[in-house]
Amino acid sequence: MKKINRxxxxxxxxxxxxxxxxxxxxxxxxGSFYAExxxxxxxxPGWVFPVVWAVLYAIMGISAYMVYSSESNSRKTAxxxxxxxxxxxxxxxxxxxxxxxxxxxxxxAVILAVLVGIMIYCFARIRKSAGLINIPYLxxxxxxxxxxxxxxxxx
Numbered sequence: 001m002k003k004i005n006r007x008x009x010x011x012x013x014x015x016x017x018x019x020x021x022x023x024x025x026x027x028x029x030x031g032s033f034y035a036e037x038x039x040x041x042x043x044x045p046g047w048v049f050p051v052v053w054a055v056l057y058a059i060m061g062i063s064a065y066m067v068y069s070s071e072s073n074s075r076k077t078a079x080x081x082x083x084x085x086x087x088x089x090x091x092x093x094x095x096x097x098x099x100x101x102x103x104x105x106x107x108x109a110v111i112l113a114v115l116v117g118i119m120i121y122c123f124a125r126i127r128k129s130a131g132l133i134n135i136p137y138l139x140x141x142x143x144x145x146x147x148x149x150x151x152x153x154x155x
Contacts, residue, residue, distance in 0.1 A: 004069075008069065012061040012062070012064050013057075013058050019086050023093045024050070026094050027093040027098050034097070038154040039151055040146065040147060043147055043150075056136065059133050064082050067126050074126055078123055082123075085112060085116055085118075088112045092109060092112060092148075095108055109145040109147075109148035116134065
């Protein structure tokens, strides 16, 4: 088994976390806008989102490092899909909170869920565990799509 390069691993985790942090920063305030929305059933309280996303970004970084450190010929493609889903993920909060484009945010959430599924498939082909640890991310993305679609519909 290849030795873990802790510096590279840390770079992948911090980079993923920074995507979320910068997106949140560029999104503006969350509080009043989100609190005023009519939300679909089974919507969690607002504090749940940053906690879940912090964990998911760490998982993304870990799994991307696992793919990066592999010797697979497919790793460039897999990391390209990873980057694409990260870019869509980054844009969602800005679309939803900054621009308040609920329908566009719902479409973006669905695109993200699809990209996460593709990413999992690509990662798993290289290293099964790199794909499997992202299953919570896929489930959360599907749930987030439900919330975004429901919120767009109700508002």
